[in-house]
Amino acid sequence: MNNKEVINLYIEDRQDTLEWSGDDVEIEILDEVVTFILNDIKQKYQTDLLTLRDQENQYYEIDQIVEFKRPHTYITIPQRHDVKTLAKNELRTNRNIYTIKKDSVLLDKYKEASKVESIEYQITAIKKANQKYVDTLIGIFDDLVIQPKKRNSIKNEIAKPIQFQNEPESPKFGQSPKESVSPSWILRKSLSDSSKKNDLKQFTIDEVAKHNTINSAWIVINSKVYDVTKYLNKHPGGQEELMKGVGTDATPLFMQNHPWVNAHYLLEQFQVGFLINHK
Ligand code: HEM
Structure with a gap:
């Protein structure tokens, strides 16, 4: 009965852990929860491009996380992280633990060692959220002069890794992206933010x-x-x-x-x- 399974997703100081008992949970549900997490990461980090890699630095795609039940997936944002160095040993101060059941998911959020929040989602709400995310994203990009290339295929290509022929020079953690390697919409956003920040x-x-x-x-x-x-x-x-x-x-x-x-x-x-x- 107690065959507990786990998938971990890491980005910077954040770790998202999915836990479930193998008998109870269908693979489609795991896919929905992984998509939900990746969408959240995309919103928080303001990007629609995430690359996923394993401990050996091999790229893979979103559906392979669940299909092969990869225990550790390292997420990077191509223009923001140094893709050659995986931050395996970063201190993860923000941990989200998703306990997945047949029809619901319990999310416990921890900051350092303390639990800061606990939310229960119905699976139907997670599915609805994933669906809505696509609409929200289109709303956001409509407002920008320069459209990301994959706008119409976002739905089917969530988090598809991109490969560079020549890897661009990427900033290290904590540095802001260089103008030459930043997609213009990220740059635009951060410029408008910083001009207002003084008043906050x-x-x-x-x-x-x-x-x-x-x-x-x-x-x-x-x-x-x-x-x-x-x-x-x-x-x-x-x-x-x-x-x-x-x-x-x-x-x-x-x-x-x-x-x-x-x-x-x-x-x-x-x-x-x-x-x-x-x-
Ligand atoms: C200040 C931040 C908030 C913003 C920007 C916001 C925005 C929105 C938006 C855009 C919708 C439409 C969602 C959709 O059609 O999918 C919505 C609906 C709704 N919001 Fe908020 N909301 C905020 C805070 C809250 C809070 C604090 C509550 C509850 C106490 C709340 C309760 C609801 C409810 C009940 C609906 C209707 C949901 C439905 O029709 O299914 N909102 N809100």
Whole structure:
């Protein structure tokens, strides 16, 4: 009964672990969960290109993670990481553990040794999120002058590794990508971010809590503080729903309702700062 299986995905300081008991879980479900994780990584790292490699540095494709139940997959972003050195020994401070059952997935998030969040997803919600992700992505790219080449094939080619004939000079961890090797849309995004960054402040959760009315409505999603006063009547789920999260760190509520929504894309103009985690 206890034939527990595990797949690990690593990128920088993040480790995502899928755990399941071999008898209970169909391979399609594992595929959905892996896709869900890779989509999340793509959103967080703002890229649609991820390469997957094993411990021997061999490239492979997304469906091979599950098909061969590879225990360790190292993920890199071609223009951002030095592809010659796999960061096998990075300190993984952010760990996400997905316990997969027949119809649901329990996600436990850890920061260093402490559990910071626990979310239960129905498999149907994960499937819906994967489907929605494609739509969200198209929405994002519509706004950019330069379109990524694979825009129409993203759905079928999630995370397909790309190979360079001559490997480009890649920045090391922690350095920002060089202009010459960055896809222009990433560059564009980071430039617009940095010009605004000067105005952004740091807030404690107590300061955020003061803005809990429809006349001044602040909300925290993924450590970013947004003044959503002007977004309240635009929220597709309704003002009343959004008000449930106002004045708080609403990341868990947000994730329960629509993990596929890219909040930062929608709310960037309303960002006023960052949340400081004090103590
Ligand atoms: C401030 C950040 C938020 C943003 C940018 C946002 C954005 C959205 C978007 C784009 C949708 C449409 C989703 C779709 O059609 O797939 C939506 C729906 C919804 N949102 Fe939010 N939301 C936010 C916060 C919240 C919070 C805090 C809650 C709950 C307390 C919430 C509850 C809902 C609900 C219940 C729906 C309807 C879902 C459905 O029709 O299936 N949202 N939101």
